[in-house]
Amino acid sequence: MKKNSHFLILLLFVFLHASANVTLPTIFSDGMVLQRNANAKIWGWADPGEAITILTGWNGKEYKVTPNNQAYWSVEVMTPEAGGPFGITIKGYNEIQLKNILIGEVWICSGQSNMEMNAGWGIANGDAEVAKANYPDIHFFTVSKRASDSPQQDFPGSWTVCTPESMKRFSAVGYYFALRLREDLKGVPIGLISSNWGGTPAEIWMSEKTIAQNSVVQQAAAALKPSQWGPTEPGRAYNAMIHPLIGYRIAGVLWYQGESNIGSAVYDQTLGALINSWRNSWGYNFPFYYVQIAPYRYGEDHPGGAIIRDAQRKVQNTIPNTGMVVTSDISTIDDIHPKDKKTVGTRLANLALVDWYKTNNATVNGPLFKSTTVRNGKLYVAFNHAQGLYFKNKKTSLFEIAGTDGQFYPALAKIVGNEIALSAIKVPNPVHVRYAWKNTDQADLFNAAGLPASTFQSE
Structure with a gap:
C-alpha cells in the first residue's frame, strides 16, 4: 500500500510539472513566417501567474508576460522590415526555442x-x-x-x-x-x-x-x-x-x-x-x-x-x-x-x-460594368478599366438587352470608343443589359491589358 501511495505521488508530481509547461498553438512553430513591420501577436498557455519571457532573435529584445486565470497569455512583438532566419526563445517553467523564423x-x-x-x-x-x-x-x-x-x-x-x-x-x-x-x-x-x-x-x-x-x-x-x-x-x-x-x-x-x-x-x-x-x-x-x-x-x-x-x-x-x-x-x-x-x-x-503594395501601376482589372445610357434608340454601356476595348473574335454574341418588360434578346454590339453600343430589333426602347449570362459563357470582351470583362447584369 505504501509503495502504491509513493507511485501515486510521483504520478501527481509528473502531472503537475507537465501541466506547468508553456505550450504554443501549432501556428507558432519552427519555420513560421511573421508579418514584417508589425506588432505581431504571439500567444499560448501556461500556469496562471507563471512568469514567461519571450526573447526575439532579430533584436535581442525581451518581453515579459503572465498568464491570466484562464491559463492564457499573449504578447505583441515588433517585427523588422524583412529577413531571417531568426529564432525566438520562450521561457517559463520550461523553455521553447523556435528556429528558422522568417519575417x-x-x-x-x-x-x-x-x-x-x-x-x-x-x-x-x-x-x-x-x-x-x-x-x-x-x-x-x-x-x-x-x-x-x-x-x-x-x-x-x-x-x-x-x-x-x-x-x-x-x-x-x-x-x-x-x-x-x-x-x-x-x-x-x-x-x-x-x-x-x-x-x-x-x-x-x-x-x-x-x-x-x-x-x-x-x-x-x-x-x-x-x-x-x-x-x-x-x-x-x-x-x-x-x-x-x-x-x-x-x-x-x-x-x-x-x-x-x-x-x-x-x-x-x-x-x-x-x-x-x-x-x-x-x-x-x-x-x-x-x-x-x-x-x-x-x-x-x-x-x-x-x-x-x-x-x-x-x-x-x-x-x-x-x-x-x-x-x-x-x-x-x-x-x-x-x-x-x-x-x-x-x-x-x-x-x-x-x-x-503599390510597387507598380499596371492595369490589373478587366472591363467592369459601370453604367448605361440610352442615345438614339441604342443602349451604351460604360466600363471601368475600358482602355482599348476589343472583341476576341472581332464580334460578340454575349450581350443581351431588354426593355421595361425584362425580356432579354440577343443584341448587336459595336465598340464605340470606350463604350459598347447595343441594339436589337425586338427591343426598340432598351433599358437593361446583361453580358455572358449563361453558365458556360466565356469572356470575349477584353481591354488593352488583355484582361477579360466580368459577367454582369445591370440593375
Whole structure:
C-alpha cells in the first residue's frame, strides 16, 4: 500500500510539472513566417501567474508576460522590415526555442477545391513547376480539414519550406501568388497559410454569430442541403480551421470559392458578410482578394453560375479594400477545376502589388460594368478599366438587352470608343443589359491589358 501511495505521488508530481509547461498553438512553430513591420501577436498557455519571457532573435529584445486565470497569455512583438532566419526563445517553467523564423508577408489562402488544388492534381505544366520549386524564402502551412460546432483554439499542422515535395501538395494558386509577389518585393519572404475544404459553401466559413445577425444570410444558410463532401452547417469550418488563426498577423486573404453556392440569389451578401466577419475577428481591414468562378456546365435550364459570377462582381463595389480576378478566359466549360492555376495566382498577386503594395501601376482589372445610357434608340454601356476595348473574335454574341418588360434578346454590339453600343430589333426602347449570362459563357470582351470583362447584369 505504501509503495502504491509513493507511485501515486510521483504520478501527481509528473502531472503537475507537465501541466506547468508553456505550450504554443501549432501556428507558432519552427519555420513560421511573421508579418514584417508589425506588432505581431504571439500567444499560448501556461500556469496562471507563471512568469514567461519571450526573447526575439532579430533584436535581442525581451518581453515579459503572465498568464491570466484562464491559463492564457499573449504578447505583441515588433517585427523588422524583412529577413531571417531568426529564432525566438520562450521561457517559463520550461523553455521553447523556435528556429528558422522568417519575417515577411503572410497571406491566408482559403476556399474550396480550386484553392486547395495542387500540382499533384494535374495542373497545367505542374511537373515542370514542381521540379524547380526550391524557394527557401517561401514557407507553407496547411490546415487539416476538420469541423466543430464550437470555436477551437488550435489544430494540428506545421510550417514547411517550399521544396518540390512540399510544393506538390500545397495550393497551386497560393504558390503562384507567392512567386509573383517575390518578383516585385525582391527578397521579402512569403508565408502562406492554406485552409481549404473542397465542396463547401461559404456559410461554413464564417461565424454562426455573423449569420445569426444577418437575416438574408441566415435564410440562405437554412436552405443549404447536406453534402457528402463536407459540412453545410453554419460556422463549422470557421470554428475549426479559421478561429485558431485569429490574431496571427497577416497581410491579407486570398479566397477562391462559390461553386458550392450555385443556386443562391444572395451570394454577394453572403460573401460580404464573410469578409466583414473575418475582418472583425482580426480587428483590422486587411485586403481580401478573391477569384470569380469559371464557366461550367451547371445546367442550361438556369443561369446559376452567371448569378454567382455577377454577385462576386458586386462585392468589390460595396466592400472596401477588396478585388476580384476573372477566370472566364482561361478555363474550359467541362472542368469545374480549371488546370491553369498560374494565371489565377499571378492575377491575384498583380492585384496585391498594385492595390496594396503599390510597387507598380499596371492595369490589373478587366472591363467592369459601370453604367448605361440610352442615345438614339441604342443602349451604351460604360466600363471601368475600358482602355482599348476589343472583341476576341472581332464580334460578340454575349450581350443581351431588354426593355421595361425584362425580356432579354440577343443584341448587336459595336465598340464605340470606350463604350459598347447595343441594339436589337425586338427591343426598340432598351433599358437593361446583361453580358455572358449563361453558365458556360466565356469572356470575349477584353481591354488593352488583355484582361477579360466580368459577367454582369445591370440593375
